Amino acid sequence: MKRQLIILLLLPACFAACRKTDTSRGPVPVPQEVPAFFPTPAANIDNPLTQEGIELGRRLFYDKRLSGLNQLSCASCHHPDLAFTDGVALSQIGASGLPLHRNAPALFNMAWNSNGFFWDGGSTNLESQAFAPLTSPDEMHQNLFQLIDELKAVPDYVRRFEEAFSDGEISTGNIARALAQFQRTLVSAGSRYDRYRRREEASLNAQELQGLQLVQQRCASCHDGELFTDNKYHNNGIDADFSNEDAEGIYQGRFRVTRNPADLGKFRTASLRNLLFTAPYMHDGRFATLQEVLDHYDHGVKESTTLDPQMRQRAGQAGIPLDNNEKQAIIKYLATLTDTAFARNPRFAAP
Incomplete structure (x- = not known):
């Protein structure tokens, strides 16, 4: 695991050192889809x-073929009908x-993420993150040199790589670049909330x-904007003891990446979009339902030195006060963020 983390941290530099895509010949760039009210994503020059x-x-x-035993694909853990969980x-x-x-994290609206990938931000971009699941002994366990040989033996892939990249x-x-391009097209902005927002x-x-209104008042410090995430890392009080060194x-x-004690217990803010598809919740899937999630925020938040200040909405005490009616209202609202068209989009399905 440590070896993989070192590889992921070095990969961005390797990509920067590689020859940039020559856009003067070869395939013609197409624009990134940007839904109404979404911010403008960073350009992908490389x-x-x-x-x-x-x-x-x-x-x-x-x-x-992307797995060592040819038994798993990326989609084996990222199903389109579950918002790619x-x-x-x-x-x-x-x-x-x-x-x-x-x-397994959801895969949508990743073109707007410029602050690291995985639950702890162990990879800085979509291109480099691909290598962790591909090479992990516990995931796809692929030898990348063998993968290249396998793909070169398929005439259709030989043609498609020639068409897709100038080299x-x-x-x-x-x-990695091709996988990242596909994932950046996984845009979700077709929920009932979105249609209400656009006055459709x-x-x-x-x-x-x-x-x-409750989400805006109690949750928007982390789940803000049309993306419903700040793409940052927070300790939301699900644990209090981080001394366990198991699994490296x-x-x-986030501490695992930065080694900054202030980052102990901090994990990426998941988007509130498509939550009806993406259960169970949290970085380890410990909560099976949204009711359990809200119960945690109400009376299950655990104290620690890195607990996010927004988790102290009870006059400085841990927790976010929510009565049962408020919890039900939040759950009903979160359901409006479900994008069924995204989950059924044929452009994202298996070819």
Whole structure:
């Protein structure tokens, strides 16, 4: 695990040192989709979107050749109908058969994430993050040199890499770039809330509007804006003791990457979008329902030195006060953030 973390931290520098995509010839870049009210995402100068790259990335995402035993694809743990999660707390379908230490995160609106990937931000961009699941002995356990040989033996892939990248190479860098291009097209902005926001739907009902107001008052410090996440790392009080060094500090959150004691127990803020698809919740999937999540914030927050100040909404005491009616209103509102069209979009399905 430590070796993988070192590789992930070094990969951005490797990508920067690589020759940038030559856009003067080859595939023509296409614009990133930006829904109404969304902020403008950072430009991807080194890996611009192209139709050829996106389609290649989609095919790779669903191809079991990407795993060492040719039994798993990226989609094995990221199902489109579950907003690209897998519906379990800790998957154990990887090469080792052992339970993973982290819940499979949802994959949508990642073009707006410029503050690290994984629950602890162990990778700085979508391109480099691909190598962790690909090479992990507990996940896909792929030898990257063997993967290149496997893909080169497929004439369709040879043609598609030639069409997608100006150098035409089947390489680890281009594999990662194609996967990243596909994932940046996974845009979710078609929920009832979005239609209400764009005035395409008359209104939310009274209970849903109450929930919206409560989320804005009690939760927006972390789940803000149209993305419903600040893309930062917070200790939300699910644990109090971070001295356990099992799994090489993987339970210590952002601290595992920064080694800053102020980051102990801090994990990435998950978006509130598509929560009806993405249960169970938290970085280890410990909460099965939204009711359990809200009960935690109401009376289950644990004290620690790095607890986020926003977790102290009871006159400085740990917890966010919510009565049962308020919890139900929030749950009803969160349901309006469900994007069924996204989960059923044929552009994101297996080719």
